[in-house]
Amino acid sequence: MEQAQRLQRIPPYPFREIAALKTKMIEEGREPIDFGIGDPDMPTPQFVIDALCEAANDPETHPYDESGFGTLEYKTAIADFARRRFGVDVSPDGEIQSTIGGKEALVHVVWAYIDPGDVVLVPDPAYSVYKVQASWCGGAAFPMPLEPGNNFLPDLDAIPAAVRQQAKMLFLNYPNNPTGAVAPLEYLERAVAFAREHEMVIVQDAAYVEVYYDDADRPHSILEIDGAKDVAIEIHSLSKTFNMTGWRVGWAMGGGEHIEALSRAKSNVDSGTFMAIQRAAIAGLNGYEQFAPKMQAEYRARRDALIAGLQSLGCPIEAPRATFYVWVPVPEGFTSEGFATKLLGDCRVLAIPGAVYGPCGEGFVRMSLTIKAQDKLGQIEQAIDNMRAGGVFW
Numbered sequence: 001m002e003q004a005q006r007l008q009r010i011p012p013y014p015f016r017e018i019a020a021l022k023t024k025m026i027e028e029g030r031e032p033i034d035f036g037i038g039d040p041d042m043p044t045p046q047f048v049i050d051a052l053c054e055a056a057n058d059p060e061t062h063p064y065d066e067s068g069f070g071t072l073e074y075k076t077a078i079a080d081f082a083r084r085r086f087g088v089d090v091s092p093d094g095e096i097q098s099t100i101g102g103k104e105a106l107v108h109v110v111w112a113y114i115d116p117g118d119v120v121l122v123p124d125p126a127y128s129v130y131k132v133q134a135s136w137c138g139g140a141a142f143p144m145p146l147e148p149g150n151n152f153l154p155d156l157d158a159i160p161a162a163v164r165q166q167a168k169m170l171f172l173n174y175p176n177n178p179t180g181a182v183a184p185l186e187y188l189e190r191a192v193a194f195a196r197e198h199e200m201v202i203v204q205d206a207a208y209v210e211v212y213y214d215d216a217d218r219p220h221s222i223l224e225i226d227g228a229k230d231v232a233i234e235i236h237s238l239s240k241t242f243n244m245t246g247w248r249v250g251w252a253m254g255g256g257e258h259i260e261a262l263s264r265a266k267s268n269v270d271s272g273t274f275m276a277i278q279r280a281a282i283a284g285l286n287g288y289e290q291f292a293p294k295m296q297a298e299y300r301a302r303r304d305a306l307i308a309g310l311q312s313l314g315c316p317i318e319a320p321r322a323t324f325y326v327w328v329p330v331p332e333g334f335t336s337e338g339f340a341t342k343l344l345g346d347c348r349v350l351a352i353p354g355a356v357y358g359p360c361g362e363g364f365v366r367m368s369l370t371i372k373a374q375d376k377l378g379q380i381e382q383a384i385d386n387m388r389a390g391g392v393f394w
């Protein structure tokens with residue numbers, strides 16, 4: 001049966017192929033040291049699991065969440081968290097939407113706004129969902145290069161005037177996957193002014209906003225900027241903050257107009273988040289201050305070990321200030337694909353070629369600090385030893 005042209009327009013989800021490659025290596029008895037997919041290896045905190053078990057035993061959580069937006073209790077916990085963490089006021093009544101993780105919200109917000117022919121400004125390199133959804137709606141993704149010289153922030157002034165006129169949506173993702181960059185408040189301020197001037201909606205993907213290393217670098221919410229609610233919607237997720245990728249829970253927050261648009265699209269596709277999971281998410285948010293520093297300390301130790309190891313091989317790299325990704329420039333003479341192949345073949349190290357995230361990812365590989373094996377720091381040390389033995393130098 002011929003598939004819809006719509007489906008033929010989009011590529012397979014890239015990580016499916018990487019997962020298949022890893023399975024094949026395991027079958028061949030060559031299990032790689034895996035710095036691939038960014039999926040937290042640590043368990044969900046026990047207090048969140050306990051809250052789920054208790055909630056799942058309450059039959060009141062079993063039906064549809066008829067509110068469609070998330071229960072009042074969940075939205076109130078989000079509003080409280082947003083005030084504590086970002087100093088931002090969002091109303092549980094109309095400025096928050098519960099979501100099935102971040103990805104679902106990113107998809108539906110594009111469907112809510114983009115018509116055929118509309119331009120969507122998308123960072124390059126980036127999480128693939130932005131560009132694929134733009135194309136799925138018949139829109140055109142205009143790439144905004146993220147380069148070291150710009151601290152991996154899109155140069156908004158470099159966007160041609162004609163493109164600005166046609167653009168209806170601007171995607172930002174800070175802290176950034178795959179580069180690990182953070183956006184200073186002044187940059188977010190500039191982006192809000194830009195979106196207002198050219199009448200577009202900013203979708204700020206905050207999936208990694210809690211994975212940071214120093215209080216001085218604590219990432220901001222775009223809603224901290226005055227007037228941001230008029231033009232911005234910010235997507236949050238419990239996936240990375242609380243090691244809850246499989247649970248599929250998050251939220252969107254922003255001005256009522258944008259939340260309403262997302263809700264209308266979403267409510268015609270899914271029927272919300274299991275209410276027991278919403279209760280568990282409340283427990284997570286209420287316990288954030290106790291839990292987050294432990295999660296951050298764990299990644300900090302791994303980051304420092306990997307960065308020191310790479311530097312010992314001559315790699316010109318600085319420690320990322322947020323996310324659990326390390327964006328590694330490839331040695332001279334390699335493409336990102338060629339270098340990832342060498343790492344895998346000669347060093348048994350799985351890293352993702354930067355070009356998977358877009359043409360501007362060429363020249364880099366991404367290494368994720370989420371390491372499944374028991375001895376995390378030992379694996380990092382082993383990877384560096386393997387690279388040294390495999391002749392990897394910068």
Ligand SMILES: Cc1ncc(COP(=O)(O)O)c(C=O)c1O
Nearest residue numbers: 101102103127177205207237239
């Ligand atoms: C940049 C970015 N945004 C959003 C997501 C979606 O995460 P989730 O749907 O689990 O919240 C991911 C997942 O890896 C991501 O890397």
